[in-house]
Amino acid sequence: MQRRREILAGLGLWPLAAGAEGLDAALARLQSAWQPRLAWRADAAWRTEALATARRLVLRPGDDGSAFATEVLGEQARDGHTAVALTLRGAIGDRVPALYLRPRGPGPHPAVLLLHDHGARFDLGKEKLIRPLADDTAAEAWAQRWFGGSFVGDTLVAAGFAVLAIDAPGWGERSRPGFAKDDQQALANHLMQLGHHWAGWIASDDLRAHRWLREQPGVDPRRVAVLGFSMGSLRAWQLAAVCEEVSACVAAHWMCTREGLLRAGEHTLQGQSAFSMLHPGLAAELDHPDVAALIALRPLLLFGSPEDGLFPWDGVQAAWAQLRRAWPKGGLTTRSTAGGHRFGPEQQAEAAAWLARQA
Helix, strand or coil, rough: HHHHHHHHHCCCCCHHHHCCCCCHHHHHHHHCCCCCCCCCCHHHHHHHHHHHHHHHHHCCCCCCCCCCCCCEEEEEECCCCEEEEEEEECCCCCCEEEEEEECCCCCEEEEEEECCCCCCCCCHHHCCHHHHHHHHHHHHHHHHHHHHCCCHHHHHHHHHEEEEEEECCHHHHHCCCCCHHHHHHHHHHHHHHCCCCCCHHHHHHHHHHHHHHHHHEEEEEEEEEEEEHHHHHHHHHHHHHHHCCCCCEECCCCCHHHHCCCCCHHHHHHHHHHHHHCCHHHHCCCCCHHHHHHHHCCEEEEECCCCCCCCCCHHHHHHHHHHHCCCCCCEEEEEEECCCCCCCCHHHHHHHHHHHCCC
8 A cells, every 4th residue: 555655756746646636636737747758948859859759659551652543533624733632642641632733834843731720610621721613601600700711722832832721530421420529539540559649640640741742843843932820820830840851830729738728628629620639648648839849940930819718828828938948049930919819811911921931
């Protein structure tokens, strides 16, 4: 019994076992003692170890370099570009539906991988960011609600970028009829018992999508950036962190310290949506800004809003402050915006202009 008490005390859980404190107190004790092992340091040794650790924990299964076996399903001529519906082979070998906007002209064109949000809306994925080939009232409504009626893909292709968006596993054509918020735990459970995890599968497909885009004719492989909104923002900065071929990153409205997001009542502690963004073991090694610091010294643009009800503003500012240490001579840009959790036309235009300046 004494040995059991010593073990539990070492874990910070003895008060729970002894009945002296409740579950909330035990969790608070763990939280107060939490420090990531690989918190950012200004030295090359940190970067080497942190990058290897992030890749090991985030990329599950990763990209094995296999062929994409791309299948074109349809094309549509639009103003100044061609929209293409296609599929490519994903990280676990399944077919990944995608939309690709190809500018006219031989190029080489800069390119952007667009990464869609969570939104607790699973019947839409890539269509949240790129206008589909057929009329889609649901996609139009989503663009109106979150993007001021402007599809982000349209903004970027008009600025001269080739643009790709895929369905993350669980969204769009990779979902199933009726899939809802309360089904997320079941999906995560299945994957974990098979030796994978949902967020890792998403990240691995994003990694392959970025490679697909770099390999396209007419695309400049040295200028392939990533841009994401909400959960897509997390996908963007984590991909840029683990993939050094990402030339620049725009992350709109998803950056905060873990401490900020583990406070009582925060959205990551409600429902089941956090499963799609959790990498087992990563928090013990790296905080969110520690992961994003691996992007340095490549360009990073972050948008955040004091009115965003999903992210406590002091936690956002603390994360930004931590990140500035990794860019002592510039290259990190932060933008505080009005209007809360939105990425409207003005922010899109600023992001496109900022990306165009990144040589």
